[in-house]
Amino acid sequence: MHDQPVRLSVNGTPIAATVEPRMTLADFLREECGLTGTHLGCEHGACGACTVLLDGAAVRSCLMFAVQADGTEVTTVEGIASPDGTLSPVQSALRECHGLQCGFCTPGFVLSLTALLRDNPEPTDAEIREGLSGNFCRCTGYQGIVTAAHRAAEAMRVADLQSAAGASPGQPAPVPE
Amino acid sequence: MKPAAFDYHRPGTAEEAVGLLAELGDEAKIIAGGQSLVPMLSMRLAYFDHLIDISRLGELQGIERRGQQLWIGAGTTETEVGADAQVRQAVPLLTRATPFVGHFQIRNRGTLGGSIAHADAAGEYPAVALTLDAVMEVLSPRGRREIAAADFFTGVWETSMEPDEVLTATRFPVWNGRSGFAIQEFARRHGDFAIAGALVAVALDDADRVSRCAIGLLGLGATVRRATAAEHALIGKPAAELVPEDVGRAAMTGLDDIPTDLQGSAAYRTKVGAAMAARAWTQAIGEAGAAHA
Numbered sequence: 492m493h494d495q496p497v498r499l500s501v502n503g504t505p506i507a508a509t510v511e512p513r514m515t516l517a518d519f520l521r522e523e524c525g526l527t528g529t530h531l532g533c534e535h536g537a538c539g540a541c542t543v544l545l546d547g548a549a550v551r552s553c554l555m556f557a558v559q560a561d562g563t564e565v566t567t568v569e570g571i572a573s574p575d576g577t578l579s580p581v582q583s584a585l586r587e588c589h590g591l592q593c594g595f596c597t598p599g600f601v602l603s604l605t606a607l608l609r610d611n612p613e614p615t616d617a618e619i620r621e622g623l624s625g626n627f628c629r630c631t632g633y634q635g636i637v638t639a640a641h642r643a644a645e646a647m648r649v650a651d652l653q654s655a656a657g658a659s660p661g662q663p664a665p666v667p668e
Numbered sequence: 669m670k671p672a673a674f675d676y677h678r679p680g681t682a683e684e685a686v687g688l689l690a691e692l693g694d695e696a697k698i699i700a701g702g703q704s705l706v707p708m709l710s711m712r713l714a715y716f717d718h719l720i721d722i723s724r725l726g727e728l729q730g731i732e733r734r735g736q737q738l739w740i741g742a743g744t745t746e747t748e749v750g751a752d753a754q755v756r757q758a759v760p761l762l763t764r765a766t767p768f769v770g771h772f773q774i775r776n777r778g779t780l781g782g783s784i785a786h787a788d789a790a791g792e793y794p795a796v797a798l799t800l801d802a803v804m805e806v807l808s809p810r811g812r813r814e815i816a817a818a819d820f821f822t823g824v825w826e827t828s829m830e831p832d833e834v835l836t837a838t839r840f841p842v843w844n845g846r847s848g849f850a851i852q853e854f855a856r857r858h859g860d861f862a863i864a865g866a867l868v869a870v871a872l873d874d875a876d877r878v879s880r881c882a883i884g885l886l887g888l889g890a891t892v893r894r895a896t897a898a899e900h901a902l903i904g905k906p907a908a909e910l911v912p913e914d915v916g917r918a919a920m921t922g923l924d925d926i927p928t929d930l931q932g933s934a935a936y937r938t939k940v941g942a943a944m945a946a947r948a949w950t951q952a953i954g955e956a957g958a959a960h961a
Contacts, residue, residue, distance in 0.1 A: 492673040492717075512676035512719070515706075534669035535707035539773065548747070548776040554706045555777060558676050559699075559721060603773065624858040625771025 495558045501526065502570030510557045517541040519557035520567055528568040528598050532627065539626035542599040543567050549606035568598035571605060580646040581605050581639070590639035592631040599626045600636060608644050612651075616641070671709035678721045682807055682836055685722050690809045690832040692718045698834055699723070700743055703770065703778035704786045728781070728836055731755060737803075737839040742781020746793075747772065749780050759840045761800060761849040761869060765792040768851065771859045785835045787820075787827050789927070790861040790887040792851065794821060797838055798892045799867045799884030804829075805837040812836075821891035843880070847871040848955030850948040853886065854940050856931070862887045864937045866919060866945035868952040870902075876957065878902045878910075883919050883949075888926050888941050895919035895945070907953050916946030 498507045501524055508523050520529045520543070532538035534553045541552040544566035552565075571579045581604045584590065591597045600623065607614065607622040614622065619640045620633075628636060679685040689696055696718035699705055708714040722728060728743035731752050738758045740749065749755055750766030769775055769783065769792050783793040784804065796802070797817045804815045806829055815828055822828050829835065843849075853865025867884035881902045883895040898918040902910065920942050926934035 492675055495676055511673065513671045513673050513709075515670075515710075518670075535710050536703065536774065539771070542773055545776075549773045550777050551703075551773055553710070554703055554774075556676070556702075556706075556719075558678075559702070559723065607772075621767070621858065622772060625773045 497558050497561045499560050499562065500564040502566055503564075508557075512556055512558050514557050515553050516543070516545075516555050516557050516560050516565070517552035519560075520552060520565070523557075526567050526569050530595055530598055532596070537627070538596070538599070539603065540596050540599040542602040542626065544602055544606060547606070547609075549603050566602070568601050571601055579605065580650065581608065581643045584639040584643035584646060585636070588639035588642055589635040590631065591635075595630075596626060596628045600628070604640055604643060608640070608647060612644060612648060614640070614644060669710045671706070672712060672715050674709075674716055675718045676721065677718060678724065680725075682722065682725055682727055682834065685720050685725070686808050686832060686834050688718075688720050689834065692720075694831065696720055698785075700782040701745065701778040702782075703774050704782065704788070722834065723779070733758060733842075734839070736842050736844075738842055739837055739839050740780050741837050742779060742785070742835045744780050746770075746775035746778045746780060746783065750775065758842045759796075759800065761796050761851065761867060762793070762840065764849065765796050765851045765867070768792045768853055768855075768862070768865075774859075780838065781835045784820075784838060785827060785829070787825055787891065788861065789824065789889060789891050790865070791892065792853075792865075792886065795851075795865070795867050795884045795886040795892040797840070798894055799869055799882045800840050800843075801882070802841070803839045804835055805839065806833040807836045808833040818894075824890045826891075843869060843871060845871050845879075846873075846956050846959040847880070848952035848957070848959070850951035850955070852944040852948040852951070854944060863931050864888050864941035864944055866916075866941060866948045868945070868948040870949075870952045870956050872907055872953075872956045872959075876907050878905050878907060883915075883945060885919065885923070885941060885945070888920075888923055888937060890925050890927075893923065895921075897922055907957060910949075910953070912946040912950045912953075913942075915949045916942035916944070919945040 494509045520526045530540040532540040536551045536554045543552045697716040699719045700723045729741040732739045756763040802817045851867045853862035855862045865886040869882040871880035873879040881899045885893040928934045
């Protein structure tokens, strides 16, 4: 069986490698890129722990091969916080709302929620629950995670209002009704 | 949970893809979104020496109104199908079926053609194709041909495509007039394959009689099914006189290979299927009744 060249961008860093075609994108990220934040729970698409963004779309990295990601831009949980370590609104909200306990499933939830709130900034409770249905949590439970999703959405709306009003990030946020 | 080794091919055209498929024979498999194939490879339920990736072929993607049909390229993702305004307007049943297909992360990769070619008996897109009498466009080194949905699904994960044929597109008929469409299914968890489900497409004449009707079933046999006998019995009937529960029960007649497994017995699936068909009927007939001619 013949190895294949693959070039892609991972969290903004260009990567070139030669891989076995059977290597999943998840294994590539973990073993070739050393980015072990992408977790593998079931390895057959059920649990969602391995969710990453592929050209912005949330996908299961265990359900595609690294060779198929040739030429794409991949974002993993390592690429979600700011370079200075400031957590994203989704990450902050998960911490504040007890949206994680052991943390194994969290990277997948972070990526799914990041995509979900980008595409639907004002989701209803039902939309959040539907959007999170592809990610399993087996210890914390979903209430904290759903609460975190609402809080992250609110924080992102507030940040948008602030930037629209030209306010500096340090100012108190006008909270919408 | 690691697939066996294979060689990877990414042909530049569909012609090239079927050429490779013909050349490599049984040892080769087409991969598009891979959302059904990769789990099967990972669990080693399937082995192939060669995978031929068609997911990037632009000629297999797109959504186009062609007269009284809607053409959808096989490589169009489920997310694109679900969000497309033209699909919503012309083939609303597809739009309504899409949220039932896996989860949004699956739909971002999974394709319409992949779902239909995979031919799962509980697959929503196969069920929509069968319900609406869609036409499959397939390509082989011998050229192109068309297969009617009624002749397409032949068994568990089996279709009437030849081993060297590739599904390139599906054409869905557009229903005009006072019509209504609904899909109802029951699964233990959102995104799971349904235990049973039903789809209804129905049209009414000016006197509120059923003028056209199709009932599709999923999870109730080796393939997706049509409740043909029930459909015939409904034509010409005044909508107001039809009891949804009776329609649901009638839709379950003649099913002879309802699966029994850990998820439920055939008898249980029949009850669930009848309930889903009744609900879908209520919803579709309500929509048709509210529509103006």
